[in-house]
Amino acid sequence: MRKVQKEHINKITDYLWEIPQSFRQDMKVPARILAFETLLDDIIEDRSLNQLVNVATLPGIKKASFVMPDVHEGYGFPIGGVAATSYPHGAISPGGIGYDINCGVRLLVSQIQIEDIKPQLENLSKELYKQIPSGMGKGGQIRLTPSDMEEVLVKGAEWAIENGYGIKEDLYNIESNGKLDSADPSLVSDMAKKRGANQLGTIGSGNHFVEVDFVEEIYDKHIAEVYGLKKNQVVVLIHTGSRGLGHQVATDHIRIIMSAMSKYNIKVPDRELACVPFDSREGQNYFKAMCAAANYAWCNREVISWEVRNAWENIFGNKGGALNVLYDVAHNIAKIETHTIENTDQMVIVHRKGATRAFGPKSKELPKKYNEVGQPIIIPGSMGTCSYVLAGTSKSHETAFGSCCHGAGRRLSRRAAKKKVNAPALKEQLREKGIYVEAGSFKGIAEEAPIAYKDVNMVVETVSNSGIAKKIAKLIPVAVIKG
Amino acid sequence: MIIKYLPHTADIRMAIESKTIKGLFATAVKGMGNILKEGYCDQRNVFSKSIRITTHSLDYTSLLIDFLSDVLSLGYIENSVYCKLEIEKLSKKTIVAKAFGFHVDQFDEEIKAVTHHEANILKNKRKKWETCIVFDI
Structure with missing residues (x-):
């Protein structure tokens, strides 16, 4: 298959x-890219846009397939x-959610200022x-019995609270209330x-982390106030x-869906795009299992908060x-949502893989206190650079099914x-900048070095x-915990 | 037996080649073991753990990916890395094999999944079996 070039x-x-849809015969909709031209020049380098074209061939796809400016090559979906x-006959594809179901971010806000804790940061x-x-x-401190596990998969973050690992108020500030x-x-x-x-x-390895930051800059005073963010305030990102x-x-x-595709006469250009109709037995079974895994992830982030x-x-x-908890949002998930397509409200199965839900003001799913200002969107950068808190807008609904970017996006392979990176030297340089890094290995530090990521400022x-x-606000890291 | 690790923006892309289809499966297990515990499978001939695995799938390519996924999952549950394979039965849709490896306290790399992306078993111009495998990490 021909590679997407800029002239296309x-x-x-x-x-x-x-x-355009005419790029390849099997496309059912166009493929759209949200990016500055300079980012687009980078994006073209890997195979992510060909993967985006493949996504545009999915059965029942509406409007267009989209990528956010932090896009990079994945498998199946970029x-x-x-x-x-x-909904309900269109495709559900596990490749549109990813293996790390409900990978996501949570932001905790403290009541203290960075100046007050500087001497204790290393400790x-x-x-x-x-x-x-x-x-x-790595395993954690909690060993779930089989009956505990059933409850975690049904109750999500609520299980942690019922068992003394969380606070009830947290639930109101988690996407879908953590369940x-x-x-x-x-x-x-x-x-x-x-x-x-x-x-x-447990946080695991790779790009997962817990990070202490402080609010360096506020861009929208009113929304920051609603979010409870103040300049120089210390926050924790998970x-x-x-x-x-x-x-x-x-x-x-x-595995199940790949075997079932022929039954529904579905052919896909990449095996990782394996899909079945949402309302098929296999589609429903996957969706219900995915929801259980999503609940496990929300419970996990609640326990980590503890x-x-x-x-x-x-x-x-x-x-x-x-x-x-300011907010907790998933960036690898499929959800049933209603969006306006061709001037009519339609229920759709929204797949977000490395993309954040970004609902604007007056969206039904938002906590009451965020109803007037829109959903908080948390965009982690790389250690040593910065992260952002954004707010969803009504335009995100019009543009890409209420979605936004999810981070800086990798540009260098691990x-x-x-x-390129001398990890012990990088750790020392970061320390001199006032950023304390604790990691299981120097390899992990090197792989996740700032140089490995796109410029998060450009993405934002x-x-x-x-x-x-x-x-809304810019966050600067001061302590980073990595696997 | 050839194992090459090729560039990939976020994950690990492994290209493997072998004279026989059985050899290709064995190469894949060794290549994955060397990712989980860097270089260990190259350095070891004596193994303290073994496990018998039966996997069914659609064709050779899916069978390899599904089999590796089974080896990976069992390895995680038992905190083990598997390096060597003795294949009892191999057809296009079924493999029965004994995997040999050792216990580890910690892995060097956490593979989230063995993906089907870019996997395609075929015989190359040198009449050897080859495929590429992308590991989600």
Whole structure:
């Protein structure tokens, strides 16, 4: 198949580009790219746009397939991909969600200012590393019995709260209140349950992390106030997902769905795009298992918040104050949502793989307190650069099914990063900049070095200038815990 | 037996080649083991763990990916890395094999999944079996 080149792409606006449906015969809709032209030049380098074209061939796809400015090559869907298919007969594709089901981010806000804790930052980073199990295949402090596991998969974050690992108020500030009602644990394999039995409260490895930041800049005072953000305030960012349980759910159901495709006369250009009609038995089974894995991920981030709160108290005692959840949002998930397409409200199955839900003001699913200003969107950068808090807008609904970017996006392979980066030296340089890094290995530091990522500022400028999100605050890291 | 790790923006792309189809499966297991515990499978001949695995799938390519996924999942549950394979039965849709490896306290790399992306078993011009495998990490 021919590679997408710049001459195949039409400019719609400065931030929106389109590969027309005529590019390939099997495309059912055009493929659209949200990016500045300079980012687009980078994006063309890998195979992500060909993957985007493949997504445009999915049965029942509506309007267009989309990628966000932080896009990079994935498998099946590109990372940063969004696609909506018609409900209930359109396709559901596990490749549009990814193996790390409900990988997502949560932001905790403290009541203290960065100046007040600077002398204790190194101790805080060490204590966080001690409290939060991280690294390759590492287990946590909680061992779930089979009946506990059933409850976690049904109740999500609520299970953590009922069992003393969280605070009830947290639930109001989690996407879908930390629980998807369609979850069915009986569709999660024993293998998946075994893999998840000791991983609650663990961040894993790769690009997952817990990070302490402070608010360096506020761009919208009113919305920042509603979000409870103030200049120089200390916040904690958590990035992880459903761990081995979610990986196994995806693996198991991709296998089932691949075998079932011929029954529905579905052919896809990439095996990782395997899909079935949403309302088929296999489609429903996957969706219900995916919801259970999503619930596990929300429970995981709730338990990690408990570990962060423990570390906080151990270092600051009573002076630390509360750590409240600003918001917790998924960036690898499929959800049934209603969007306006061709002037009519239609229910669709929105696949977001490395893309964040970004609902604007007055969206039904938002917590009451965010109803007037839009959903908080949390965009982690790389360690050593910065992260952002954005707000969803009504334009995000019009443009890409209420979706936005999810991070900086990789630009260097892990191997290339390891070759280029001297990890001990980088750790020292970051320390000199006032950023304490605790990691399981130097390899992990090198792979996740700032040089390995795109410029998060450019990614955020794109979504902000395009109007699909509003810049609210900029966060600067001071302590990073990695696997 | 040839194992090459090729560039990929976020994940690991492994290209493997072998004279026989059985050899290709064995090469894949070794290549994956070397990712999970860097270079260990190259350095070891004596293994303390073994496990018998039966996998069914649609064709040779899906069978390889599904089999590797089974090896990976069982390895995670038992905290083990598998390096060597003794194949008892191999057809286009079924493999029965014994995998040999060792216990590890910690993995060097966490593979989230063995993906079907770019996997395609075929005989190349040198009349050897080859495929590419992308691991989600």
